[in-house]
Amino acid sequence: MSPPVVDVDIFIAGGGAAGLTLASRMASNGYRVAVASSSIAATAISTGRVLFNHDDPAVAEWASLFLTRFRSRESNYDLLERPTVAMTNIGTPLKQSLTNSSFDWTLEDRDVAVVGVIGNNDLDSDLACLELRRSLGICARPLWISPFPYPTAANNHFVGELADILKDNISENTIVLPPISSDPTYALLTKLQNLSGKRVVEAATPLSLPGLRFQLLLEDVAEEVGVRLLKDRRLISIKIHGKEANEAVLSSGMRTIIVKFSALVLATGNLASGGLAVNGRGVIDPLNIFRVSSTQASGIHSSTLRNALSSGLDTCKGRAITKQGVVIRNVIPIGSLLKGVSYPLGYGLGEVMLEAWKSAPIVEDAL
Amino acid sequence: MPSKVEVLVIGGGATGTGIARDLAMRGVDIVLVEAGDFATGTTGANHGMLHSGARYALTDPISAKECAAESKILKHIAHFCIEDTGGLFVLAKDDNEGYADEFLNACRLANIDTHEIDVDKALTLEPGLDSNIRAVVEVPDASIDPFFLTLGNVEAARFYGATVLNHSPVCGIRSSGSRFEVTINSGKKSILADVVVNATGAWAGRTAAMLGIDVPICMDKGTMVVFNGRLVNRLINRMRPPSDGDILVPHRTSTILGTTSSPGSLGEVASYSEVESLINEAAAIFPNIRTARAIRSYTGIRPLLNCKEMGRSITRSFQVIDHAYDGVDGMLSIIGGKLTTFRLMAEKASDVIMKKLGRTARCSTANEEIILSDDEASDIFDVEAMRYRQGRKINNLSLDMACGCEAVSSGELFIQASSPDVVNIDDLMRRTRAGMGYCQAGLCVLNMASAMGVGVSELRHYMSERWKGIEPVLYGEQLRQEAFKAHLMRVYGIDHTEPPQ
Amino acid sequence: MMSRIEDGCIKCGTCQNACPVFRIENYPYFQGPRRIAVEAPRFSRELTSLSDSPHMCTSCALCESVCPSRLPITEAVLKMRTHYGIESEGGRRMISNINQYGRTIAPTSKFTSPVSGSTLFFPGCIGDARVPSAVQGAVDMLIALGDQVYIPNEWYCCGSPLEKIGAKSEVDRLQEMNSAILGTAERIVTACPGCTFQLQKNSNVDVLHVLEHLFEVITPSRLRWRSTNPINVALHSPCHLVRSVGPHTMDYAREILGSIAGVRVIDMDDEGCCGGGGGVTSTFPEMALKMARLRVESAIRAGAHMILAPCPFCVVNLRRVGDLEVKDLTAFLTELSLCR
16 A cells, blocks of 8 residues: 655644744745644754744844734733843743843743742752842742642642742742643643733753643644644655655555655654764765765854854755765755754754744745 | 871872781781872783782782782781772783793692683683683672772771871971971971881872982882773683783783883873773783773883882882981882782781881781671662672662763762861762763762862862863773763863863 | 664653653552663663553553654553563453364354355454444445455464563464465454554564455445434544554544434543553553543533443443443444445
8 A cells, every 4th residue: 555645835843933934924824734743843842932033134034923822822922122032921030140241030020939849950949049140149039849749730729829828928029930730731831820910931951841832832832823744753764866855655554655746845843852873973964865965063162062053954056965975956954954053952042043033035036 | 296106108099008006906006198099100000900929929029929919918908998800811813822830830829819711611601702712711800989988097097096198298307316306287386206217108208308308209100990880790801921912910900901111200191002002902802891881091100219220120019218328217119019018018017017026926917807898688779889898788778870881979078078088079089989980070070179179270270180181091981971061061161171270 | 682772862851751650650669661661671680660551561562662762662552561470360261262162252243254265254253242232333334435345254362462461372273273274365354453553563464453444445425424413423443453553554544434414423632541441451550541541531521421432341441430421432423324
């Protein structure tokens, strides 16, 4: 029996911040778009914080598609007008690093309580307050609350209980919480804020919930604008004829699926998310098709690690190049799969999304 | 007012702490001072091997006999930090076959319990061995944890009344009359002692120089590579004249490959090429080592007295130098030796010290367990892991996972962090193994910082120190791990590869 | 000896966070997939105390589907089980039944079906003994759709549950016993994800889950059902169907149900493993029930009148809760009126 065929204009392999950003843009422009993803996207284990360069006009374009849709899901994400401008929700304080002074805690409020939940290792309130005192001179108070059924009680009842605790026991105006509950619902914190009457921010720790919530938001928006999500389906191979790719083979459990497309976007991520692989000290394309190289980069002291982190797919006018040096006119790599250091896990989601947004004309050109 | 003691031991490695335990058990009034933390010199950079003596049977029969006797004693008194895995000597395909008979003969002479086993049987016991090996001899080698051994000595010495101080660097030694005045902690404190013991290993030359004594130390550097998980069930030795990359030691959650031998100096780190050459050598008996995941490297300095015979040719037995011959009566330096024979060394040195003190109590270190170990198993994995590390379990601790790789609970971290001996994250790591697993403290470092109540700058310092051992093994899965860690650390504004400031 | 599973982990914790057992059983009683599959095998003497954890895994494979290193975590968990060699009561019963009947459960059902044809319908032990309506329903429906479907007189367990308890020799023996029976079919169809996966591994012909057969072979245009009464159904995603056979199967299920007038598929706010797999229903029945209850409560919250599951293991375990009707998806379809 021959495998089922999915026929689209644009096929995007990789459903993280980059893939979903571009997919949503193209789908809202009327193209038929499918996104395949397998395993967790690095976006989902990131801090979920987005740092934008507001001088970039693409920010407003991006926001016009995503932000209203985020808000309609009670997620309270907003664009903030600050020197280091960020987009955040109440689920992420501006800076993950509590030592980073560019988040101005003093502007917000000096009355800060950092809440630790016993049994939740994501935020040590003693340590957070120590850092705030030492590096920023903020008088933050650590407060520990005892474990109610945590972290397994992921429902509205749990939010109500937590809100009561915050309302009754904590007088400060701003409350910093560790990422709470195992429920990735992004409306949870809005609810908590409304119920407790406090301004609640959630510490942005990586490998935790804020990233997962952001990922789910992006997926929901993508589906809303008509992107077809093929989850748990992994790209196995790409069929290339001459200077053009025309088919991709995906695995779906024990079966395979064929995807036919006019343009293929590769957004499978870097070493952390499996878009790239390691071979000895070198970094390679796990599909063994495309050329990988590294760029001059800074930001990390070790040259071996810097080289690995800045490795990625080589491109010519935005198009991928095979190991044999052939430029494939309709294969466009985006996101952290590209060469150059980016830290989508901890820092660079904004950059990754904006660059993905801006690659739309290249994709249209390839169609 | 300076405090007054009979003996001051300088150096908190296995030798120094062994002497402290020995003398304290004999009722001597003693203080030990260690500049950094216990077991951070040559002791901590040990291969983790409790020698049956077989390795020295041909080249150094005296050491072989000592090891044979001492390893039996340690299996009794230090079983809390020893895993009696047994060992194999394996003749590689292209190695000299004649060596096997010589080797067996020499083992017999040194009184080491050895016997030859079938190659096929060996391949069932150790499926990772090269199938072309030609002869296998079983020996009573074992795996030993030098950190917990040393910490056990410290605990025992304190139990018997010794004062044992870490983070107390000696800044001056003065001979005044029949006594010595030793100042520590930048002159903040001084101690008067009748006898001073220089047990500073690779630093012995520097220590002796404080009294104008010349102890010419030569440094022989040995590099080891730590692999994730247990590649072998027992120690694997290559049956040939001692050489590089001969030994694989299953050590707790890892396997340690060693070692090199070349002239070196203090503070040196391993290089990628050393790691490569160790792997190439070991592949002759254990081919899978090429694809195994190396998680870090480390180097140790063997301090040697006789510079003309550097490296492996020199005896690795020890010397007790009485500086009376240099005109400084009451000062001793202990040089050389092996972890396996540390107790014997401590006994010999202590005998000399007792003579100097004019006292007669005998050594009893071979008859008593270093710490009373708890042999009652728990049915909780994390508690069992603690029992095998610490030699005992503590009930009612918080069992939240703090370090997944090594199964360290937050309760264990907090208990250890509350010790006055623990002043930084490294100290905590050595007492719990948190941070020693395959992610190399990628996540548990935050929990360790929490337990210590220290912030980002201490965390950064710890990561930087840790990095020195990781850089040489940056290939394969560990390279991916470190790329992932770079992302994580970015969140806290840390470049974990930056040199310490 | 090390395998890649222990070496490939970069400690992202995704598996631990995803594990459905971890949501109801706390650490350290349950140690989680990373500890069982990746961290623990690196230890030696400590392993005697890992106790129940490996046996609490429902083999839902969610851990490995989210793993960025794509480590075969489930397989490693099963390997740990065999390391302990603890034979559960359920396991012993299963092997004794295999010796006696060639099935994990004593055969009970008699199906009304042709005994020869081109499409072999493989009932599977659980389907045969516990959810016979799913088997009969599937056969009736396929016949009504004009398929040359049959159930052979003799058939034996596919081997899948035995692989889960590490009984390798039984798996091989059963494969041998089944080979002549299955070898003559042009195509094999089952209503059990475990049978589909296990039989396909050793078969040259297509072994399809009934959803795949309906959607890919019979094609949706021929499938026109109607429900006489409007009904809200919650569609449960069986782990072994989604992750072993493939996620496309649930797309098919949704599409088929979505096209039926009167049937509304409602979204549950909480999806996941029902606890019916990995043998935990016999080793940790209370835990399996707790997990099933979470699913059922979620369906009730969403306003479902019924839960549909395209897997007999899920149907059996979800039914134990008792608060909501649970039906095999195929049986449900058969009961609707088919418009041709």
